[in-house]
Amino acid sequence: MKSQIIKQLQKVISKKYPSFCGEIFLEYPPDSKMGDLGFPCFELAKVVKKSPNEVAKELAGEFKSGDAIDKAQAIGPYLNFFLNKDFFWEEIFERQAIQAVKPPASPTGGSSIKRVMVEFSSPNTNKPLHLGHVRNNVLGDSVSRLLKSQGHKVIRASLVNDRGIHICKSMLAYQKVQLGKWKMEGGGRVNKVNTVVNKVNNSRASSFPPSLRLRRAGKLQASSKKGDHLVGDYYVLYSQQEKKNPELNKEAQAMLKKWETGDKETIKLWKKMNKMVLAGFNETYERLGVSFDKTYFESQEYEGGREIIKKILKKGKCYKRKDGAIEIDLTKYSLDKKVLLRADGTSVYITQDIGLAVSRQKDLKLDKIIYVVANEQDYHFKVLFKALELFGYKWAKNLYHLNYAMVNLPTGKMKSREGTAVDADDLMDETTELAGVEIRKREKGISKKELKARACKIGLGAMKFYLLKNTPSQTILYNPKESISFEGATGPYLQYTYARIQSILRKSISKKQKNNPSATRLELADKSNSGRGKTKKQLSIINYQLLDTDEEWEIGSLLARFNEVVKESASELNPAELCTYLLDLASAFNTFYHKHPVLKAKNQDTVNARLTLIDRVAKVIKLGLELLGIEVVEKM
Numbered sequence: 043m044k045s046q047i048i049k050q051l052q053k054v055i056s057k058k059y060p061s062f063c064g065e066i067f068l069e070y071p072p073d074s075k076m077g078d079l080g081f082p083c084f085e086l087a088k089v090v091k092k093s094p095n096e097v098a099k100e101l102a103g104e105f106k107s108g109d110a111i112d113k114a115q116a117i118g119p120y121l122n123f124f125l126n127k128d129f130f131w132e133e134i135f136e137r138q139a140i141q142a143v144k145p146p147a148s149p150t151g152g153s154s155i156k157r158v159m160v161e162f163s164s165p166n167t168n169k170p171l172h173l174g175h176v177r178n179n180v181l182g183d184s185v186s187r188l189l190k191s192q193g194h195k196v197i198r199a200s201l202v203n204d205r206g207i208h209i210c211k212s213m214l215a216y217q218k219v220q221l222g223k224w225k226m227e228g229g230g231r232v233n234k235v236n237t238v239v240n241k242v243n244n245s246r247a248s249s250f251p252p253s254l255r256l257r258r259a260g261k262l263q264a265s266s267k268k269g270d271h272l273v274g275d276y277y278v279l280y281s282q283q284e285k286k287n288p289e290l291n292k293e294a295q296a297m298l299k300k301w302e303t304g305d306k307e308t309i310k311l312w313k314k315m316n317k318m319v320l321a322g323f324n325e326t327y328e329r330l331g332v333s334f335d336k337t338y339f340e341s342q343e344y345e346g347g348r349e350i351i352k353k354i355l356k357k358g359k360c361y362k363r364k365d366g367a368i369e370i371d372l373t374k375y376s377l378d379k380k381v382l383l384r385a386d387g388t389s390v391y392i393t394q395d396i397g398l399a400v401s402r403q404k405d406l407k408l409d410k411i412i413y414v415v416a417n418e419q420d421y422h423f424k425v426l427f428k429a430l431e432l433f434g435y436k437w438a439k440n441l442y443h444l445n446y447a448m449v450n451l452p453t454g455k456m457k458s459r460e461g462t463a464v465d466a467d468d469l470m471d472e473t474t475e476l477a478g479v480e481i482r483k484r485e486k487g488i489s490k491k492e493l494k495a496r497a498c499k500i501g502l503g504a505m506k507f508y509l510l511k512n513t514p515s516q517t518i519l520y521n522p523k524e525s526i527s528f529e530g531a532t533g534p535y536l537q538y539t540y541a542r543i544q545s546i547l548r549k550s551i552s553k554k555q556k557n558n559p560s561a562t563r564l565e566l567a568d569k570s571n572s573g574r575g576k577t578k579k580q581l582s583i584i585n586y587q588l589l590d591t592d593e594e595w596e597i598g599s600l601l602a603r604f605n606e607v608v609k610e611s612a613s614e615l616n617p618a619e620l621c622t623y624l625l626d627l628a629s630a631f632n633t634f635y636h637k638h639p640v641l642k643a644k645n646q647d648t649v650n651a652r653l654t655l656i657d658r659v660a661k662v663i664k665l666g667l668e669l670l671g672i673e674v675v676e677k678m
Contacts, residue, residue, distance in 0.1 A: 043110060043125070043130065043133050043602055044068055044079065044602070044606065046110050047068065047079060047110060047111065047123055048066055048067070048068060050105075050110075050111070051066055051068075051081060051101075051121075052066050054101060054104045054105070055086065055101070058100070058101070058104065059086060059089070059090050061089055061090065062086050062089045062090065064085050064086065064089065065085075066081070067081075068080065068081055068123075069081075069082060069120075070599075070603075071117075071120070071122055074592070074595065074596065074599070076117055076122055077115065077117070077122030077123055077124050078122075078123060078124055078125045078599060079122070079123045079125070080117075080120040080121065080122040080123070081098075081101075081120065081121040081122075081123075082094075082119065082120055083095075083097040083098045083101070083119050083120065083121060084119060087119070093119075094118075094119030095116070095118055095119050097119075097121075098116035098117070098118070098119055098120055098121045099116040101114070101116070101121045102114045102115055102116040102121055105123075107126070108126070109126065109129050110125060110126055110129055110130075110133075111123050111124070111125065111126060112124045112125060112126045112127070127586075127587075127590075127595070128586060128587065130598065130602070131586030131589060131598065132586060133602075134598055134601055134602060134658070135584065135586070135654065135658070155193050155194055155195060156194045156195070156409040156410055157194075157195045157197070157406065157407065157408050157409045157410075158189055158194050158195065158196050158197070158408070158409060158410045158411075158412065159196075159197045159198075159199050159336075159402065159406065159408050159410070159411045159412065160182055160185055160186045160189070160196060160197070160198055160199065160412045160414065161182075161199045161200065161201060161411065161412065161413050161414060162178055162179060162181070162182025162183070162185075162186075162198070162199075162200065162414035163175065163178060163179050163182065163200040163327075163332070163334070164178075164200055164201045164202065164203060164415070165200075165202065165203065165323060166203045166204075166206075166208055166209070167202060167203065167204045167209055167273070167315070167316050167319040167320065168208050168209050168211065168212040168273060168274065168276075168277045168319070169212075169270065169273065169274035169277050170268070170270035170271050170274050170319075170322060170323075170326070170465045170466065170467060171270070171323065171326050171465070171466040171467075172464055172465055172466060173449050173451075173464040173465075173466065173469060173520060174416065174448065174449055175466060176330070176449075176466045176469065176505065176509065177446060177449050177509045177518070178414055178415075178416070178446070179327075179330055179332050180330070180332075180505075180506045180509050180510055180670075180671060181414055181444070181446055181509070181510065181514060181617070182198070182332075182414040183198075183330075183331070183332050183671045184506075184510055184617040184669065184670050184671055185412065185414065185444065185612075185615050185617065186198050187668070187669045187670075187671065188608065188611050188612035188615075188617065188620070188669055189612050191608055191612060191669060192608075192609060192612045197335045197336060197406065197408075198333065198334045198335045198336070199334060199335065199336040199337070199338065200334045200336075200337050200338070201338045201339075201340065201343075201398065202320070202337060202338065202339050202340065203340050204316050204339050204340055204341050205301070205340050205341040205344070206298070206340075207294055207295065207298050208277070209312065209315075209316075210294045210295075210297040210298045210301065211277055211280040211281070211284075211294050212273050212274075212276040212277040212280065212315060213276075213297060213308075213311055213312060213315060214280060214290070214293055214294050214297055215276035215277065215279045215280040215283070216273075216276045216311070216315060217311070218283075219276070219279070224279060224283060226275060226276075226279060268321075268322040268325060268467065269317070269318025269319055269320075269321050269322040270318070270319045270321075270322025270323055270326070271322065271465065271467070272318060273315050273318055273319050273322075274465075280294075302388065325467075326466050326467055329467075329470060329502075330466070330470075330502070331502070331671055331673075332671075338398060340394055343394045343397055343398045343401070344389045344393060344394040344397065345397075346394075346397035346398070346400075346401055347389055347393035347394045347395070347396050347397025347398070348383060348387070348389050348393060348397070349397075350396055350397050350400055351368055351382045351383050351393060351396065352368075352383075354382075354433050355368055359432060359433050359434070360382060363385075365385045366385035366386075367381050367383060367384055367385040368381070368382045368383040369381050369382060370382060370429055370432070372425060372428055372429070372432075375428055377421075377424060377425055377428060378425075380392065380425050380429070382396070382429075391422070392422065392425065392426055392429070395422075395426050396426065396429065396430065396433075399411070399426070399430060399435075399441065400430075400435070403435070403437050408437070408440070409440060410440045410441075410442065411440065411441050411442070412442050412444050412615065413441070413442070413443050413444065414444045414446070415443060415444075415445060416445065416446055416447075416448065417445040417446060417447055417448075417515070418448075419443075419445070420443065420445055423441075423443035423445075424443075426441075427441050427443075442615075444514065444615050445514065445515070446514035446515065447514070447515055447516055447517040447518070448517055448518075449509070449517075449518045449520050450517060450518065450519050450520070451464065451519070451520060452519065452521060469505065469522065470501065470502060470505065472522055473501035473502065473504055473505045473522050473525065473526060474497050474498050474501035474502070475497075475501070476501065476504075476522060476523060476526040477496075477497040477498075477500040477501035477504065477526055477534070478493055478494075478497035478501075480500075480526060480528060480534075481493060481496055481497055481500070481678070484678070485677075496675050496677070496678070499537070499673045499674075499675050500526070500533075500534050500537060500675060500678070501526065502672070502673075503533035503534065503536075503537055503667070503672040503673065504522075504525040504526045504532060504533045504534050505522070505525060505533075506533060506670060506671055506672050507525070507532060507533030507536070507621065507670065507672060508520065508524075508525035508532065508533065510617045510618060510621055510670055511531060511618055511621040511622070511625075512618055513616055513618045514615075514616065514618075528678070531621075531625055533667075533672055534678075535625070535628060536624055536625070536628050536663055536667060536672075537667070537672075537674055537675050537678060538678045539628040539631060539632060539663060540660050540663045540664060540667075540674045540675070541674070541675055541676060541677055541678040542632075542635075542678075543631070543656050543657070543659060543660040543663075544660060544676050544677075545677070546640055546641065546653075546656060547653065547656070547657060547660070549641055550640075550641060550649070550653055553641065583650065584650060584651055584654050585647045585650075585651055586651065588647055588648045588651040588652075589651050589652070589655060591634070591637075591638060593630070593633055593634035593637055593638060594634060594638075594652075594655060596630045596633075596634075597627070597630045597631060597634055597655060597659060598655070600623070600626060600627045600630055601627070601658055601659070601662060603623065604623070604662050604666070607619060607620055607623040608620060608666075608669065611669075617669070617670055620666055620669060620670065621670065623666070624663060624666045624667070627659060627662060627663065627666075628663065631656065631659050635656075638652070640652045640653065640656065
């Protein structure tokens with residue numbers, strides 16, 4: 043509907059002010075009493091050399107009441123439109139019914155389908171995924187879903203950092219423990235989550251079913267821990283020992299040299315420990331609901347980067363220093379000089395990134411690569427993108443760094459090497475446990491099976507939404523207890539709103555009169571899947587004029603914006619916009635429901651109309667949450 047009014051406005055402006063070639067867009071007035079859509083006249087006024095207020099009045103006189111527009115009114119420098127309510131509701135429930143509850147199958151606005159790679163997660167194989175990785179994963183996953191919803195061919199990728207000195211530190215600690223030189227005391231890592239949630243008291247924890255906690259039974263090394271946690275313990279142990287004996291770093295460097303020269307025993311241990319970690323990662327990814335189409339390993343990519351740098355050197359696009367290192371000078375681009383290959387021929391971090399970018403483009407012919415990496419790496423990506431551009435790769439302009447800020451804790455910053463990081467597995471355990479406690483408060487007789495299923499969805503949804511509701515550039519102070527609240531700007535609040543609507547719809551079925559199969563809208567909606575397959579006869583059963591309250595109009599206005607919000611969220615690579623929209627929609631529904639009865643409305647026609655409306659709200663909430671990687675629950 044918004045696009046229809048823009049077309050009408052374009053037609054009027056081109057006729058009345060042919061000299062104007064600027065963009066025509068509509069905004070939403072801050073108060074619905076001022077109109078449903080508004081056109082700011084500032085830019086147009088500059089071109090035609092009139093005041094914005096005068097232009098707004100002149101334009102208002104060009105519009106008459108019609109299909110979509112009830113009236114156009116100048117309010118200060120804005121031309122505001124009041125929509126025809128009958129036309130609006132028909133547009134929402136009939137003409138837009140097929141696509142209003144699902145984003146278009148292909149990009150709109152004339153853009154073509156793109157092959158987009160979203161690289162995210164990219165962990166090191168010397169420790170388990172932690173809270174920072176969780177933000178990375180839920181952001182990368184949601185961005186992938188949003189882009190896919192707009193018709194793009196999305197390739198989810200992860201680069202596993204499985205080589206380097208940090209990996210060798212864990213390996214060295216493992217060797218020393220096996221030889222009896224070092225002892226693993228107290229399991230190595232510290233579970234910091236309980237501190238974050240104010241130490242869930244023992245009585246609550248002991249009363250909670252242990253089946254809800256993540257089982258970490260592992261056969262490797264006769265340990266009960268997952269492989270990634272066990273290897274992480276070795277990394278912490280090394281860091282503790284290195285503080286006492288800094289000379290250990292030389293041993294770790296020596297092990298790295300052995301790895302690079304292909305020493306059999308070193309490679310054997312490296313493969314063994316990597317296998318342990320990767321198996322642990324996969325368990326965590328499965329629980330997070332995250333998957334990848336392509337997984338790259340640094341150990342397999344860094345050699346290709348070295349060869350590319352050597353070829354670039356021959357073309358004169360970088361230079362060799364006196365000490366033999368290969369370098370590129372980026373000082374004229376407000377960057378520094380950057381070593382691409384060390385003097386001894388070994389690679390640096392950017393070497394493999396250059397090689398991988400080139401090989402990906404060669405193999406997949408990508409239109410865009412989005413790197414989801416923390417803002418600590420901003421400078422690295424500026425250097426990488428500029429280097430690739432100067433090397434002559436035209437596609438370098440299509441590389442994008444989606445950075446995000448850190449996740450902090452009430453107790454301070456996470457440090458993996460000190461063993462104080464909040465592991466993703468521990469975090470999911472705790473949010474699930476907190477969700478279970480809240481569920482039991484509301485439903486005493488719930489079965490263990492149902493409790494587990496529901497708590498997992500609510501706990502995971504709470505964690506994801508808390509991390510996604512802020513724009514990526516915002517630093518987050520993460521509080522699991524706050525995230526699990528069933529009220530406020532949380533995932534459980536949205537899940538609760540959805541479940542509340544489902545409860546109303548279920549009750550409508552039980553009240554359906556046997557002699558009147560059209561007594562509720564549910565029968566129509568269930569068969570038609572939100573408009574798909576509805577006939578004119580079925581749709582005509584709903585009397586839209588009965589949706590005449592301010593609260594119903596507010597809900598309808600929000601429903602009309604859904605596709606626009608999804609498109610904008612995908613374009614901006616910002617799921618937070620969708621989060622805000624869903625909270626607004628849920629709030630609008632709850633305000634409506636507190637003021638107006640649904641099943642006990644004054645007549646059956648009003649019941650049917652309101653059931654139709656809230657069913658659409660539920661379907662939009664469900665799809666919106668799916669785009670965030672969050673599942674709904676039918677009961678709460």
